[in-house]
């Protein structure tokens with residue numbers, strides 16, 4: 287723990303410090319084995335999952351764990367003997383032995399830490415939501431492009447067996463033209479002190495939407511309520527897409543039970559994804575309705591279809607492990623991840639619009 291450069295000094299090093307040889311094109315020259323050496327900043331609720339999964343990878347290695355809370359760090363040291371620990375992020379950011387930095391801290395800190403890491407020539411893995419504002423995200427994307435570095439935003443669900451299956455079903459046209467996406471994500475807590483429920487929970491659903499729907503959203507309406515600490519704890523987000531496609535995301539910190547259910551309605555098939563189901567997470571229903579022989583505007587003949595229910599096989603590999611392996615692979619092979627800074631930015635645009643509408647009690651915000 288010898289190196290104690292203040293974060294502000296690290297920020298000021300931009301452009302005076304070139305990426306270390308191990309982080310860019312010369313990567314394989316300095317590492318006999320292709321291993322990405324990662325420094326993890328933040329070891330609270332989520333950080334331990336990042337460290338555990340990185341350590342399980344053949345091509346990943348956690349070199350240093352940083353948390354400013356010494357008690358947390360003592361736990362990290364006990365859990366991961368042989369891994370360096372520090373309370374000072376600058377030891378991670380300036381270390382020549384680190385190729386990539388994982389930022390697993392509260393959102394208000396993402397921008398400064400990710401920016402400092404990029405300035406030091408490190409690739410970054412940043413938690414969701416990417417940053418606090420779209421302007422910050424744009425700055426990080428520009429910086430990473432300029433330095434030929436990778437940004438990955440932790441949109442974990444994209445790497446779950448369920449979302450990979452849904453994406454392939456949508457891509458193959460099995461559901462037909464999409465009508466709606468309707469998700470509910472609720473549990474009791476964890477109330478955050480610096481962000482509302484939209485910023486905390488909706489990034490999951492919005493990143494999934496962004497991944498499976500290629501049309502760009504046209505408008506957002508959000509209503510909600512704050513009952514405890516001045517932050518919205520219940521919110522209902524409606525997103526309008528072209529061609530009558532509509533999405534609804536219900537996020538709730540005050541739900542008595544945990545709910546993780548998504549309905550996707552298509553012209554040909556309808557899908558229910560219950561992420562709390564152990565085995566049969568996705569069910570596809572051959573159900574639908576169509577208008578036949580409209581006699582006049584008041585007298586439509588509706589034909590309902592109620593066919594088979596199909597339960598597709600869904601991979602059970604831990605999503606975070608798949609995602610982190612992909613992160614390492616993108617670095618080693620100079621590939622742009624699907625959940626790159628641009629994907630993080632698209633989610634942020636929706637979050638900002640949703641929050642703006644929420645503050646104005648459901649005023650429509652257009653893009």
Ligand SMILES: NC(=O)c1ccc[n+]([C@@H]2O[C@H](COP(=O)([O-])OP(=O)(O)OC[C@H]3O[C@@H](n4cnc5c(N)ncnc54)[C@H](O)[C@@H]3O)[C@@H](O)[C@H]2O)c1
Nearest residue numbers: 328329330331332333353354355390391392393413414442
């Ligand atoms: N992808 C997911 O499914 C998922 C799940 C949970 C949380 N998250 C995200 O992970 C991030 C962290 O969430 P959490 O629940 O672990 O939070 P947390 O508050 O439990 O942990 C954050 C840790 O970071 C440390 N920290 C804060 N600022 C620091 C700094 N400048 N330098 C070093 N350490 C610092 C704190 O001491 C704390 O131990 C958030 O952005 C959250 O949205 C993602």
